Amino acid sequence: MGPAPVKVIGGGLAGPEAAWQLARQGVAVELWEMRPRVFTPAHQTSALGELVCSNSLKSEAPNSAPWLLKQELRRGDSLLLACAAQAAVPGGQALTVDRVQFSAAIEAALTALPQVSIRREEATALPSDITIIASGPLTSAPLARVLAELAGHEHLYFYDAISPIVEADSLDYERMYPGSRWGKGGDDFWNCPLDRAQYEQFRQAILEADSYPLHAFEETGFFEACLPLEELARRGPETLRFGPMKPVGLPDPRTGRPPYAAVQLRRENLRADSFNLVGFQNHLRFGAQAQILRLIPGLERARIVRFGQVHRNSYLAAPAVLTERLQFRRNPRVWAAGQLCGTEGYVEAIATGWLAGRFAAAEAQGRTLAPPPRTTALGSLLHYITASSAHGYAPANMTFDLLPPLETPVRDREQRHQRQCARALTDCDAWLQPQREAVPA
Structure with a gap:
């Protein structure tokens, strides 16, 4: 045998x-x-x-x-x-x-x-x-x-819960600034500041965007730790600003103050020349997602390597x-x-x-x-x-x-x-x- x-x-x-x-x-x-x-x-x-x-x-x-x-x-x-x-x-x-x-x-x-x-x-x-x-x-x-x-x-x-990834050489760094929250950690993070009008426009665009329909086997409540961006936007006008777009601890060196809201980009450990949008997992259709991400200051011409997903x-x-x-x-x-x-x-x-x-x-x-x-x-x-x-x-x-x-x-x-x-x-x-x-x- x-x-x-x-x-x-x-x-x-x-x-x-x-x-x-x-x-x-x-x-x-x-x-x-x-x-x-x-x-x-x-x-x-x-x-x-x-x-x-x-x-x-x-x-x-x-x-x-x-x-x-x-x-x-x-x-x-x-x-x-x-x-x-x-x-x-x-x-x-x-x-x-x-x-x-x-x-x-x-x-x-x-x-x-x-x-x-x-x-x-x-x-x-x-x-x-x-x-x-x-x-x-x-x-x-x-x-x-x-x-x-x-x-x-x-x-x-x-x-x-997958956040989008963008190519580093497609970003406008003049509109962004480096730094981790409260200065803890290295400069692997870049921050995109939004004023109130930009934030409200961004949230409204999410609310109006089409999402991919969930399959029947996916129609279960999301874990609170990985809520999609559109669900956070639906929960109220300030939810995003107190979640993944939280500005506290991220003072803009050009003003000395935190912005109204901020999007953090984190350098990928094993991906050369790309950044992950922290906490930006979502279920939006890719076309709508691309338009919305390019509303973020510094990402107007971003090339998207991977779109966000939750499934x-x-x-x-x-x-x-x-x-x-x-x-x-x-x-x-x-x-x-x-x-x-x-x-x-x-x-x-x-x-x-x-x-x-x-x-x-x-x-x-x-x-x-x-x-x-x-x-x-x-x-x-x-x-x-x-x-x-x-x-x-x-x-x-x-x-x-x-x-x-x-x-x-x-x-x-x-x-x-x-x-x-x-x-x-x-x-x-x-x-x-x-x-x-x-x-x-």
Whole structure:
């Protein structure tokens, strides 16, 4: 009898990708999916790889960040990217797929592999074998309890509250001033002062803006600690000014007094040249959100890297609980993958499934696989997940500000991104080559 198969829990995007990577490395896999026995509030079918929301896997524009991540995965024999190509439908510059064909291609590829067995059953306990948990943002209650024990209750979240991020070189610093509240901490903060008229205009714009409708499974009261901006605006004319736009302790050096209201921008720890708008999580439509954010002094021409969001999402405070190879610190025979480990977006979920599958395969075969280089999209996404500050950790998608800067700065944005992509793909190929040579015939 050979070694026990690696267990992969979750048949969304990360789980099937992890199962494929394990099998392609010659490792037996048991893929668990609870549908159709147990459905989530969002899923409509029992198909593997069901796309619950959009059918777009983001941009295919060369030298864009989403393109780069997909290119690295393609070079690494990603099953789901291959299935997306088979199921592609016209979608402009985006990789858009036929949902039914996409899922069918995934299931056909996995069932054709003798190393893979698919088990239609809910996982309610942790297997003793090597395991990858890729149960997704709507993880079932029994498995969530297992995760809470494994990660610590304080490190498992059920909603994410994501504030917008803007590019630093798109801001007008003449209208802003540096400084942390009460002068405590460094100058990682910049402050945007608003007078009374600007504040009232800003609040009114929020009240009049359209929000994304909540899905039925998200219609639960928000945690008071992460109320969306529009909910605070509705609670009264002063609520924002006593909340995320509180000016106390932030004197404007030009006047010596605190402004009527202030928006704080905090430099991101691992994102080069970008700022997070502190406490500005919201559920506004992206178009309206962009217009409203540009009402803030200093942000009139801001380029938005990530829009604010609040939604139902089971995920881990990954930097506190996972190693650099996505293993749980408390049990290194268990990996996390997909949105559960703190990513945002379909391709990012696929990428972490790809990584977990590669790392778990190495473990099963008694090998050690180094993480991908930091200069790659895979390496930078992994670095964000596992090396960010655990305090206030929020899921991220792949953007250029996750990548380290070039050794020689390039001012032109397009050229800079082109060179970052070229460097990433060269380094990714070098990292992948020994793995290609080790794949069983």
